[in-house]
Amino acid sequence: MSRIYHLAEPDDWRAAQETGSYETSTRGRSLADEGFIHASTEHQWPQVRRRFYADVADPLLLLEIDPDRLTSQLIREPVAEAGGEVFPHIYGPLNTDAVLAVHEVEPPHAG
Structure with missing residues (x-):
C-alpha cells in the first residue's frame, strides 16, 4: 500500500516520541x-500545507507513514470541502513506529 503523509508541528511530534x-x-x-x-x-500534502498552514512561519515536519504498520484503522474518505477528493484518515492514535521518515518542510516563503 502507498505511503501516507501527515504535517506535524515539531512540539507535537516530540511529545509523541x-x-x-x-x-x-x-x-x-x-x-x-x-x-x-x-x-x-x-x-495531496502540498495543498494541505498551502491551505491550512500558509501563515506558519516556522518549519513543519512531514511524517511519512506506512499504512501497513498502523495499529489504528485507516479509512480513505471523500472530503466535501476538497470537492469530494478522497483523503486517508487514521481513526485512532498514530503509533510512532508506523512513521518511516520525518522530513522538515520549510515555509513557502523561506529561501
Whole structure:
C-alpha cells in the first residue's frame, strides 16, 4: 500500500516520541476533537500545507507513514470541502513506529 503523509508541528511530534503515540488531528485540533487524524497522499500534502498552514512561519515536519504498520484503522474518505477528493484518515492514535521518515518542510516563503 502507498505511503501516507501527515504535517506535524515539531512540539507535537516530540511529545509523541516520548509516549509512542501521536494524537494531533490537524492544526489546533486533537484526535479527541476531530475523531480521526488527517492524513494525505504524496500529491495531496502540498495543498494541505498551502491551505491550512500558509501563515506558519516556522518549519513543519512531514511524517511519512506506512499504512501497513498502523495499529489504528485507516479509512480513505471523500472530503466535501476538497470537492469530494478522497483523503486517508487514521481513526485512532498514530503509533510512532508506523512513521518511516520525518522530513522538515520549510515555509513557502523561506529561501
